[in-house]
Amino acid sequence: MKTIRNLSLGLIVTLLLIAAAGCITEPANNSNSASPSPSASPSPSATVRSALEVPVTLPVLDALLSDEAFRAKVKSQVALSDAEIAQLQKIAGEEVSKLRQANAEDQTGSAEESRQHAAEAIRSAVGEEKAKQLFALAQEYWVKGNDEPTADKSADTTKASGPNAVPKDTRVVVNIPAYRMDVFHEGELVKSYKIGIGYPEFPLPTGMRKAQSIIFNPTWTPPDEPWVAKMKNVSVGEKVEAGSKLNPLGPIKIPIGLPSLIHGGKSVAKLGTFASHGCVGLTTPQVQDFAKLLAKTSGTELSDANIQSHLKDKTQTKVVKLDHAVPVELRYETIVAEDGKLHIYKDVYDQDSNTEENLRAVLQANGVKLEDLTEAERTQVMNALNAMSSHPQSVPTTIETSKAASPAANSTAKAAKKPALAKTKPIAKNQKEVVIEIAALKGKGYPVAVNLDTGAGKPPALLAKSSKPL
Secondary structure (H helix, E strand, O other): OOOOOOOOOOOOOOOHHHHHHOOOOOOOOOOOOOOOOOOOOOOOOHHHHHHHHOOOOHHHHHHHHOOHHHHHHHHHHHOOOHHHHHHHHHHHHHHHHHHHHOOHHHOOOOHHHHHHHHHHHHHHHHOHHHHHHHHHHHHHHHHHOOOOOOOOOOOOOOOOOOOOOOOOOOEEEEEHHHOEEEEEEOOEEEEEEEOEEEOOOOOOOOEEEEEEEEEEOOOEOOOOOHHHHOOOOOOOOOOEOOOOOOOOOOOEEEEOOOOOEEEOOOOHHHOOOEEEOOOEEOOHHHHHHHHHHHHHHOOOOOOHHHHHHHHHOOOOOEEEEEEEEEEEEEEOOOEEEEOOEEEEEOOOOOOOOOOHHHHHHHHHHOOOOHHHOOHHHHHHHHHHHHHOOOOOOOOOOOOOOOOOOOHHHHHHHHHOOOOOOOOOOOOOOOOOEEEEEOHHHOOOEOOOOOOOEOOOOOOOOOOOOOOOOO
16 A cells, blocks of 8 residues: 555655655446446536546545646646646645544545545636546546556556456456455466555545556655655655655555555554555565565566565665566456355445446346345345445335246245245444355356465465466
8 A cells, every 4th residue: 555645653654656656546436337326415516426436535636736747737638727736736735734634544534525525626726617627637547547658568458347357367456345456367366365445535546557567675755745844754855765664665565557556564454444545555474475476477587585685675675677567457346246155345435336236237247137036135135235335224225026037036935925034144334345145156256265365474375276377
């Protein structure tokens, strides 16, 4: 997780956005496709609606405007004046400073409220039309990561199609709501990692990126921002050495397109929760293990001895260029079918992704219809969708069985006028995932985690369960 704007002493140095590949945010479109359910809230204006579709928060805007290339595009494509850009920087900078003072990294906040607040502030500063253009530019910038084209065409940056799509090539897949990162080699899952994700105000991006290098002992240079002046032992423009407790990047970072990173330095307690400012966060042992595997999948020589040698002198930054770039696919899927089980994750970024439409799309991708499920299964699923949604209803969601239901479902309904539904454990308010057994999904769906590295203790032997050598 790389951080962009530090809100507390621990993350205080996260604004590495300028320093080298900051951690910040980006749009989190739900890969489950299907249109979101309408909100019960008052209908927002066109500009606010655009902001909800493009997750631009003020901290995100602050990060974007810290990038010279983005400011140049804003001038040329949106026709913002220097005064308007300065005004936006002031508004965004004040918001980040306020979040830091409130220790916002320890709060969950609301992604939806952050986006709407940003939309209203931006519209007030530059007007409706320019705000729309700014959102469009921000979306393009974040989806692509501002990654410049390279001569290496080996990395297929085409997004896998369909919900829960299983890659057939070599790539890294991050599913944000699942707090999970998978490494695929030639279509086979070889390793999984439990990760930390960006805070709602600093959401992790979605889209296709590329990993092209591994940087050992990264340094950090605090930006020229008001909040930096309030930090102890940190000065604007003064490089924070690798290995310093004030450096939030840990011993290794892997840039995946400005301003996001995959990096270490996280505690085990930060895995499976909000932990960064727009980056994938790992513990130090995890990121070392991942760096080795990433190098191997790219055909790059990087032995344990090499890694230890690079890390030995914390003051020396070492860049290892991968022989072949590795695609990194950042997904936002809250409904995942996985070998006889349906995983429904909390809609952490308020994307309205836990809908019946998305559920049907996931089931259909696996040759199953919602009406094929038993009444008990359907009830559990719909209640889970409601509980894990952005705006859960007090009355559990229900669904009427279609007349076209399967013969098995119809015969079950006729067997008893009041079939007894299986008792299920109540869904807790702060629960992050509900797992439901679905017989029709047995042997189907996205692969189960392999060699899952939870960050607690020594990771399992690499590729222990993989049948295909790298």
